Amino acid sequence: MNRVAWMNLLGATALAVPALACATTATRSDFGMADGHKVEAVTLKNSHGVSVRVITYGARVQSLVTPDAKGHEADVVLGYNSMAGYLDQRQYFGATVGRFANRIDKGQFTLDGKHYQLTINDGPNSLHGGKKGFDMQVWKITKVTHGPTASVTMQYVSPDGDQGYPGTLTTTATYALDEHNRLTIDYRATTDKTTIVNISNHTYWNLGGEGSGTIMHDTLMIPANAITPVNATQIPTGKITAVAGTPFDFRHAKAIGKDIRDGHSKQLLMGRGYDINFVLSHKQAAKPRLVARVTDPHSGRVLSLYSAKPGLQFYSGNFLNGTTVGKSGHIYRQGDAFVMEPQIFPDTPNQPQFGSAVLKPGQTYSNHIVYQFSTTKAAH
Numbered sequence: 001m002n003r004v005a006w007m008n009l010l011g012a013t014a015l016a017v018p019a020l021a022c023a024t025t026a027t028r029s030d031f032g033m034a035d036g037h038k039v040e041a042v043t044l045k046n047s048h049g050v051s052v053r054v055i056t057y058g059a060r061v062q063s064l065v066t067p068d069a070k071g072h073e074a075d076v077v078l079g080y081n082s083m084a085g086y087l088d089q090r091q092y093f094g095a096t097v098g099r100f101a102n103r104i105d106k107g108q109f110t111l112d113g114k115h116y117q118l119t120i121n122d123g124p125n126s127l128h129g130g131k132k133g134f135d136m137q138v139w140k141i142t143k144v145t146h147g148p149t150a151s152v153t154m155q156y157v158s159p160d161g162d163q164g165y166p167g168t169l170t171t172t173a174t175y176a177l178d179e180h181n182r183l184t185i186d187y188r189a190t191t192d193k194t195t196i197v198n199i200s201n202h203t204y205w206n207l208g209g210e211g212s213g214t215i216m217h218d219t220l221m222i223p224a225n226a227i228t229p230v231n232a233t234q235i236p237t238g239k240i241t242a243v244a245g246t247p248f249d250f251r252h253a254k255a256i257g258k259d260i261r262d263g264h265s266k267q268l269l270m271g272r273g274y275d276i277n278f279v280l281s282h283k284q285a286a287k288p289r290l291v292a293r294v295t296d297p298h299s300g301r302v303l304s305l306y307s308a309k310p311g312l313q314f315y316s317g318n319f320l321n322g323t324t325v326g327k328s329g330h331i332y333r334q335g336d337a338f339v340m341e342p343q344i345f346p347d348t349p350n351q352p353q354f355g356s357a358v359l360k361p362g363q364t365y366s367n368h369i370v371y372q373f374s375t376t377k378a379a380h
Helices: 003-010 083-088 266-271
Strands: 025-034 037-045 051-055 060-067 073-075 095-097 108-111 114-117 140-145 149-158 169-178 182-191 200-202 219-221 226-228 275-279 289-295 301-307 311-315 339-343 365-375
Touching: 025 083, 025 140, 025 149, 037 140, 037 149, 037 169, 051 169, 200 339, 200 365, 266 275, 289 311, 289 339, 301 339, 339 365
Parallel strands: none
Antiparallel strands: 025 037, 037 051, 051 060, 060 073, 095 200, 108 114, 140 149, 149 169, 169 182, 182 365, 219 289, 226 275, 275 311, 289 301, 301 365, 311 339
């Protein structure tokens, strides 16, 4: 897709520059060790003060620095300065999650008449790939590029039977940053045996800067008419219910915290806040479209998210419990970040009315995610 088409598609408000006037850079470095393997970092940086550092442990976003409305730069991603923090607690900060993002009921599913049992790591369920998902693996860098768009591609080969999943799954994660302040993540996967796949990213965002406190004043827009309500273990009930007249109606932008304490909402009580899949469509879209926009009124930073996936899990940082000291030296507490995961619906392998999670040999799974950073006038 050419530059003009991308601008029309995304409605970008970031500064436009001549195509060859500037170039983003990619810098490779060491970040530490995990499981006896060297963990590397690649920092992508453009000429507008936006930079993102990704590390090979969990193919994750370790930091993202972007200017506010007054030009002041801040890191807007929760995480740690060293490997010790990531190894000490499994919190999915910035991580690629898979083989199956979100929850699978009791970690069980049937495929081609065969029953599979996955590892259990979330009450009675399997969450984000099980006990040792993609977020805990050291990925291999296969390509680093510079130019109008700088990128890094990482690969992980998950063996047949890994965490209970069938098939050898070869997955790549490509992170790219351009001169229009767009970070894209392109996930692709192939298999040698019929399997299930749902890969997404689990970055915790705070547009005021990580460690700056609550995100409840941020305004959120999600153009979804419905959600998939869940039971007491956070598994979808199978129903699809309208957001109209509920705290889950973000079709018109409102503060994240506006309705989060609505005691009449059983869904909010069970999730301790927002932790729900929004129904954007009933099947994958033909191309990425706007699926969410978050604005921090104090800094003026705006994050617009684009994806073709039918679902978006929105999580308001409900289980950050005040025991984590982040990169800034500040404590991360409940509601100090939000997560947005473009995906297929949770527990789809057990709920065929949601679609299909099946990937067969010869097919390629893909999830293309675009984060657009811009600014608006900040509050005084």
